[in-house]
Amino acid sequence: MDPSKRQIKENRIIDAAIEVIASNGFHKAKMDNIAKQAGITKVTLYSYFDSKENLYFAIIYRAFQALTEVFYSTIDQNKGVSGLEGTKAIFESFFSFCENNFMYSEALLDYFSMIRSLSRDKAEDVDTSMTTQSSYFIRIQDLQNLPLKLTVKEMERGIKDGSIRSDVDCMLHTLQGWTMVVGYIKLLSASSKNESPLLNVNLKSLKELSLSLSETALAKA
Amino acid sequence: MDPSKRQIKENRIIDAAIEVIASNGFHKAKMDNIAKQAGITKVTLYSYFDSKENLYFAIIYRAFQALTEVFYSTIDQNKGVSGLEGTKAIFESFFSFCENNFMYSEALLDYFSMIRSLSRDKAEDVDTSMTTQSSYFIRIQDLQNLPLKLTVKEMERGIKDGSIRSDVDCMLHTLQGWTMVVGYIKLLSASSKNESPLLNVNLKSLKELSLSLSETALAKA
Amino acid sequence: MDPSKRQIKENRIIDAAIEVIASNGFHKAKMDNIAKQAGITKVTLYSYFDSKENLYFAIIYRAFQALTEVFYSTIDQNKGVSGLEGTKAIFESFFSFCENNFMYSEALLDYFSMIRSLSRDKAEDVDTSMTTQSSYFIRIQDLQNLPLKLTVKEMERGIKDGSIRSDVDCMLHTLQGWTMVVGYIKLLSASSKNESPLLNVNLKSLKELSLSLSETALAKA
Amino acid sequence: MDPSKRQIKENRIIDAAIEVIASNGFHKAKMDNIAKQAGITKVTLYSYFDSKENLYFAIIYRAFQALTEVFYSTIDQNKGVSGLEGTKAIFESFFSFCENNFMYSEALLDYFSMIRSLSRDKAEDVDTSMTTQSSYFIRIQDLQNLPLKLTVKEMERGIKDGSIRSDVDCMLHTLQGWTMVVGYIKLLSASSKNESPLLNVNLKSLKELSLSLSETALAKA
DNA sequence: GATGAATGAGATTTCATTCAT
DNA sequence: AATGAATGAAATCTCATTCAT
Numbered sequence: 009m010d011p012s013k014r015q016i017k018e019n020r021i022i023d024a025a026i027e028v029i030a031s032n033g034f035h036k037a038k039m040d041n042i043a044k045q046a047g048i049t050k051v052t053l054y055s056y057f058d059s060k061e062n063l064y065f066a067i068i069y070r071a072f073q074a075l076t077e078v079f080y081s082t083i084d085q086n087k088g089v090s091g092l093e094g095t096k097a098i099f100e101s102f103f104s105f106c107e108n109n110f111m112y113s114e115a116l117l118d119y120f121s122m123i124r125s126l127s128r129d130k131a132e133d134v135d136t137s138m139t140t141q142s143s144y145f146i147r148i149q150d151l152q153n154l155p156l157k158l159t160v161k162e163m164e165r166g167i168k169d170g171s172i173r174s175d176v177d178c179m180l181h182t183l184q185g186w187t188m189v190v191g192y193i194k195l196l197s198a199s200s201k202n203e204s205p206l207l208n209v210n211l212k213s214l215k216e217l218s219l220s221l222s223e224t225a226l227a228k229a
Numbered sequence: 230m231d232p233s234k235r236q237i238k239e240n241r242i243i244d245a246a247i248e249v250i251a252s253n254g255f256h257k258a259k260m261d262n263i264a265k266q267a268g269i270t271k272v273t274l275y276s277y278f279d280s281k282e283n284l285y286f287a288i289i290y291r292a293f294q295a296l297t298e299v300f301y302s303t304i305d306q307n308k309g310v311s312g313l314e315g316t317k318a319i320f321e322s323f324f325s326f327c328e329n330n331f332m333y334s335e336a337l338l339d340y341f342s343m344i345r346s347l348s349r350d351k352a353e354d355v356d357t358s359m360t361t362q363s364s365y366f367i368r369i370q371d372l373q374n375l376p377l378k379l380t381v382k383e384m385e386r387g388i389k390d391g392s393i394r395s396d397v398d399c400m401l402h403t404l405q406g407w408t409m410v411v412g413y414i415k416l417l418s419a420s421s422k423n424e425s426p427l428l429n430v431n432l433k434s435l436k437e438l439s440l441s442l443s444e445t446a447l448a449k450a
Numbered sequence: 451m452d453p454s455k456r457q458i459k460e461n462r463i464i465d466a467a468i469e470v471i472a473s474n475g476f477h478k479a480k481m482d483n484i485a486k487q488a489g490i491t492k493v494t495l496y497s498y499f500d501s502k503e504n505l506y507f508a509i510i511y512r513a514f515q516a517l518t519e520v521f522y523s524t525i526d527q528n529k530g531v532s533g534l535e536g537t538k539a540i541f542e543s544f545f546s547f548c549e550n551n552f553m554y555s556e557a558l559l560d561y562f563s564m565i566r567s568l569s570r571d572k573a574e575d576v577d578t579s580m581t582t583q584s585s586y587f588i589r590i591q592d593l594q595n596l597p598l599k600l601t602v603k604e605m606e607r608g609i610k611d612g613s614i615r616s617d618v619d620c621m622l623h624t625l626q627g628w629t630m631v632v633g634y635i636k637l638l639s640a641s642s643k644n645e646s647p648l649l650n651v652n653l654k655s656l657k658e659l660s661l662s663l664s665e666t667a668l669a670k671a
Numbered sequence: 672m673d674p675s676k677r678q679i680k681e682n683r684i685i686d687a688a689i690e691v692i693a694s695n696g697f698h699k700a701k702m703d704n705i706a707k708q709a710g711i712t713k714v715t716l717y718s719y720f721d722s723k724e725n726l727y728f729a730i731i732y733r734a735f736q737a738l739t740e741v742f743y744s745t746i747d748q749n750k751g752v753s754g755l756e757g758t759k760a761i762f763e764s765f766f767s768f769c770e771n772n773f774m775y776s777e778a779l780l781d782y783f784s785m786i787r788s789l790s791r792d793k794a795e796d797v798d799t800s801m802t803t804q805s806s807y808f809i810r811i812q813d814l815q816n817l818p819l820k821l822t823v824k825e826m827e828r829g830i831k832d833g834s835i836r837s838d839v840d841c842m843l844h845t846l847q848g849w850t851m852v853v854g855y856i857k858l859l860s861a862s863s864k865n866e867s868p869l870l871n872v873n874l875k876s877l878k879e880l881s882l883s884l885s886e887t888a889l890a891k892a
Numbered sequence: 893g894a895t896g897a898a899t900g901a902g903a904t905t906t907c908a909t910t911c912a913t
Numbered sequence: 914a915a916t917g918a919a920t921g922a923a924a925t926c927t928c929a930t931t932c933a934t
Contacts, residue, residue, distance in 0.1 A: 559857065563696060567696040626877055637850060651846055
């Protein structure tokens with residue numbers, strides 16, 4: 009098939025999968041339903057994605073893509089301001105991204121769990137080729153560090169323009185920011201529909217606290 | 230059966246489950262393997278745990294117990310020092326706990342995914358009673374907020390003894406600390422067996438950075 | 451399970467399979483229907499028989515068993531008469547067996563086709579272990595020549611008692627008889643429900659002609 | 672397309688199908704492989720043959736054609752000798768034909784299975800028109816009895832010229848001869864790659880025995 | 893007429909969970 | 914309470930056949 013057509017259809021399938029998975033979660037989503045939602049047969053579905061797992065990798069890839077785009081656009085919109093402001097803007101975008109694309113942020117988290125199981129398989133010499141051959145899995149490999157790198161670059165710009173302390177280890181601080189976002193998603197996901205009593209803390213304040221901690225850490229004294 | 234004997238066996242099963250789940254994660258673990266590892270049959274396994282999920286709840290409960298104990302003991306060992314120091318010590322313990330009990334920290338995270346899935350089911354009118362009536366699930370409910378509360382209390386002590394700024398929202402800062410730990414676990418799990426190039430950051434420095442951010446946020450100017 | 455109980459159930463499944471296959475033929479029979487007919491699930495069916503093919507081997511085995519029993523009983527009933535008469539009786543029984551157990555005779559024919567495909571697989575170094583490991587397949591190997599041997603023995607008795615010519619090559623004549631029966635089944639199967647015009651020959655006369663040819667070949671001049 | 676070109680291509684496809692089917696039998700042959708072997712796509716294959724079955728009918732038709740030709744040529748070469756000799760020659764040719772064209776003889780046998788299956792379908796009110804309207808199926812109808820008729824005619828010549836007993840039922844004896852050949856093919860196919868111990872009988876002697884039985888039955892005392 | 897993609901039916905597998913003894 | 918067998922739901926695969934272009 010014309011590669012671009014195939015791509016279009018593949019995307020339609022991923023759209024369908026996202027809809028189904030978004031409402032039921034990955035484990036409860038049925039391939040049958042995804043196929044139905046995409047208006048195709050299960051067999052066709054399998055001709056596009058070797059397995060449910062690989063289909064999920066495609067979604068995860070989209071999540072990384074979307075996140076990356078958000079990062080790029082944030083950077084673009086903050087060319088005029090200081091690197092510190094730009095860095096803060098990136099983290100703010102990241103937080104918003106997670107809030108507005110809950111399914112994607114969940115996918116991002118699941119990704120970490122999945123590579124964790126994968127690696128164990130590898131350790132036990134089980135055949136993981138099926139999974140690791142997934143083109144999307146490979147593409148994720150290429151993409152996963154890009155958001156981090158973009159953040160690092162923005163921080164470095166901040167160092168240059170004097171808005172960020174020169175002794176800041178950009179990679180380290182980027183990762184630290186990332187842990188805060190990741191932890192935030194987790195809390196978000198757990199609390200979004202949960203009546204857990206203690207979590208009556210306004211998540212917005214939590215986000216702001218995290219952002220201000222970052223700023224404090226980066227900004228000149 | 231003699232209740233205490235049952236308890237012993239139950240614990241043995243949980244031990245077995247931990248071993249099996251530790252190597253491939255919850256979803257890839259098979260009840261068959263767990264039973265085998267425990268030296269019993271699957272049906273016996275089911276006579277102890279209604280479902281795979283409930284078995285995992287037992288593990289999660291253990292994780293919460295272990296974490297709580299660590300918190301208590303940390304608090305105990307830091308009676309003499311300031312509340313700020315005590316708080317820092319708690320977070321340090323938390324980080325160490327995760328590093329040393331990776332499976333437990335994973336279980337803690339999975340717990341959040343599970344209650345999220347539960348709430349989804351509830352929204353869809355699926356019968357969740359089986360799960361929510363699970364004795365371990367109930368026990369977790371009672372325990373889940375304790376570590377948070379203990380941290381809050383320690384922070385409050387810090388406010389009283391003047392080591393922590395009086396305008397600190399203890400619950401908020403506790404949660405913020407928690408997000409950093411949670412994000413840290415995620416990175417930990419993802420990086421442990423992943424050859425991702427950027428993650429050549431020493432995880433120890435990451436932990437220390439997080440701790441120092443917390444301290445800065447709490448300590449008097 | 452108690453081996454005998456398993457055997458009983460296995461036999462019930464084979465009974466069900468025979469019913470389904472008898473009315474639709476092997477290729478059109480669905481595993482689903484066989485399972486339903488046996489009052490079990492498909493999975494259970496598969497726990498008894500690795501594949502549809504192996505299930506068919508079980509039926510073929512039964513066919514060989516039934517045929518062997520018929521041969522034994524025929525021999526038993528013809529102890530008093532000459533070897534020639536006994537031999538004729540065996541062939542007569544064979545013919546009747548095919549007429550009365552059409553499904554079995556078809557299975558016998560299919561067996562030859564199946565081992566033919568099997569052997570090609572082997573030649574091409576494809577993994578045939580699945581098929582050849584079938585316990586029924588192995589059992590058939592042990593049984594398949596017994597009817598031939600019994601016929602040979604009866605012929606030899608005929609040579610000894612003087613009713614059969616002493617220069618007869620028993621194995622050869624047995625096989626020759628077998629070819630006539632096999633050919634007869636084929637015609638039977640093709641004609642039974644077919645309105646083929648030329649086959650207005652009475653199949654009974656055909657059988658008698660074959661028998662008389664055999665007798666002529668064996669009997670003393 | 673130019674009809675003759677179509678015919679050529681059709682034949683090429685049949686050649687390819689024969690190669691593929693020869694190695695594993697009809698049921699294990701894949702349309703995919705046949706298409707590949709013919710150097711065309713599956714859809715093109717289907718534009719030539721409505722179904723796998725119909726493709727096989729084309730092969731079967733070829734088998735009947737080839738067999739018929741052999742019969743004609745045998746008859747032609749035996750004009751000068753007696754009808755009995757001619758009849759024997761026909762059966763001899765038939766045996767040789769099977770040995771030399773194993774795939775064809777198998778196809779001939781399969782044909783009987785197929786028409787049996789068809790008649791079953793008809794009984795169950797399944798629509799069989801697709802098959803029965805297949806041009807090759809129709810052509811086979813016209814041809815299938817010709818070899819038998821030729822044999823009958825040759826026998827009748829034998830009766831006239833006095834070489835065959837006048838009380839011989841030619842149709843019946845022809846069919847009887849046919850059963851022997853059919854049985855022979857079956858044994859041939861089963862033994863060719865089978866390590867069955869008893870089948871150490873020289874198949875050539877078997878053929879000769881069958882022929883001599885026929886001769887005895889036909890020849891004047 | 894030819895092509896790649898899709899379909900539908902059925903075989904087979906996996907696994908959590910339940911049943912019968 | 915313990916066991917082997919069975920269930921049901923879903924994943925996955927295979928292949929003849931059909932569709933859209």
